[in-house]
């Protein structure tokens with residue numbers, strides 16, 4: 001069996017430049033593809049390698065001067081594999097002890113390459129068992145994200161490691177980011193390694209979502225009905241789609257901070273003094289600041305400015321913009337009613353999963369405002385909980401790991417915002433408090449460098465812009481070869497994963513998000529959960 005997979009032997013190489021292997025006569029050099037995985041069996045280690053180049057060689061240069069003619073098949077066959085032969089260049093990516101027991105206490109499992117195999121070590125095509133040794137065997141906390149481009153073996157992600165750090169899904173529009181995110185969320189929900197809060201800007205994660213191929217795919221609520229709850233900011237839109245959310249979120253003016261408004265500086269075109277002026281209003285009216293400011297008439301505003309030394313123009317511009325942009329938002333109330341928001345937080349603390357749909361409010365302003373308000377609350381609570389745990393050392397007090405998914409992440413995490421918002425703090429340091437982000441974005445170059453360098457795992461589909469590609473590799477060593485690989489990706493459903501949750505960077509064909517996937521991931525796929533959202537209403541008529 002192994003002989004069938006044998007490709008050739010290592011003849012030359014160095015740790016820095018990689019290895020060269022001479023191919024056996026039997027195989028065709030045309031079967032060798034750049035990017036294919038091979039295994040080199042050394043004396044003490046197996047080396048898991050990638051083919052980086054394919055070459056033609058001749059042992060005797062005279063043959064090249066007098067080559068066999070086209071019809072001299074016999075002569076060609078005689079030469080092939082002895083005088084003329086193919087070579088491959090391979091780059092060792094990881095090494096594994098051949099006999100872990102005899103390995104002088106070194107840790108089992110894949111390790112970074114620190115040496116090279118001996119002369120004439122045999123090269124094999126990597127098989128499923130090799131992939132399992134590298135990417136892990138099937139198990140609770142492993143998730144199949146896809147397959148390598150030329151093989152039908154699973155690439156597995158370590159979910160426990162995945163949720164330990166903040167992560168990113170990048171790629172230009174239409175490359176499959178939302179689908180990859182859906183796959184990852186399914187994996188995390190199924191394994192139970194973290195609770196999820198999804199800020200679902202385009203209402204595509206909770207219920208059915210329409211694809212570019214003109215069919216519908218299932219949402220998380222349909223695959224995990226008991227573990228996922230869907231809240232909405234727009235009951236009207238949910239009704240129109242025939243969806244019954246578990247609750248409607250409203251937010252009180254008294255829950256909005258100056259920070260939330262500062263985050264919207266671009267959307268509202270605020271000048272820098274606006275925030276200073278707002279702070280003066282907060283000093284005076286505390287939690288009631290926003291309502292009081294919006295209610296001020298011209299005279300009241302001038303009087304306030306005189307009394308508090310605020311700039312009249314800047315404060316009245318701020319007031320005008322807040323009235324114009326916040327007043328019309330139907331989910332904002334004068335005072336917090338808070339129940340739905342409390343429920344959301346309570347569910348997350350219990351390890352459940354919440355999708356927050358924005359319905360028609362898919363403009364950036366409401367999205368950023370709401371996401372920031374909720375995240376700020378989560379942020380504070382998780383810090384308190386962790387402090388309680390550190391004091392009591394009681395496992396029951398340990399805060400539930402939480403992953404927060406945001407789209408259009410660069411708007412929350414650009415250089416300026418990353419310093420001001422809870423999102424910035426979470427991306428930089430909240431893993432210590434068990435909160436991490438799943439950033440979904442098509443413009444990674446807009447994200448603050450410090451945030452990018454903190455990302456644990458990056459999953460990147462096709463990107464064309466050089467700045468975006470540079471951003472992906474912020475803080476990654478040896479990225480020049482990876483850049484080439486990234487450039488070779490298809491425009492859809494292929495991506496490269498690198499970082500904390502995988503032992504080595506690898507390009508993969510994304511797993512299909514289809515009925516076969518539903519059946520594999522969800523015990524409900526065959527039952528009522530394959531119904532559409534509308535049929536759900538019919539099954540539960542009293543729910544209306």
Ligand SMILES: Nc1ncnc2c1ncn2[C@@H]1O[C@H](COP(=O)(O)OP(=O)(O)OP(=O)(O)O)[C@@H](O)[C@H]1O
Pocket residue numbers: 171172173174175176177178179180210211212213442492493510511512513514
């Ligand atoms: N894993 C997958 N399984 C099935 N179909 C997929 C998968 N990935 C991508 N697709 C197809 O590609 C289309 C685009 O994918 P998706 O909506 O995830 O792109 P996107 O990167 O999120 O785009 P945008 O930036 O515009 O939101 C989908 O509508 C679907 O038809």
Ligand SMILES: [Mg+2]
Pocket residue numbers: 177178179
């Ligand atoms: Mg998308």
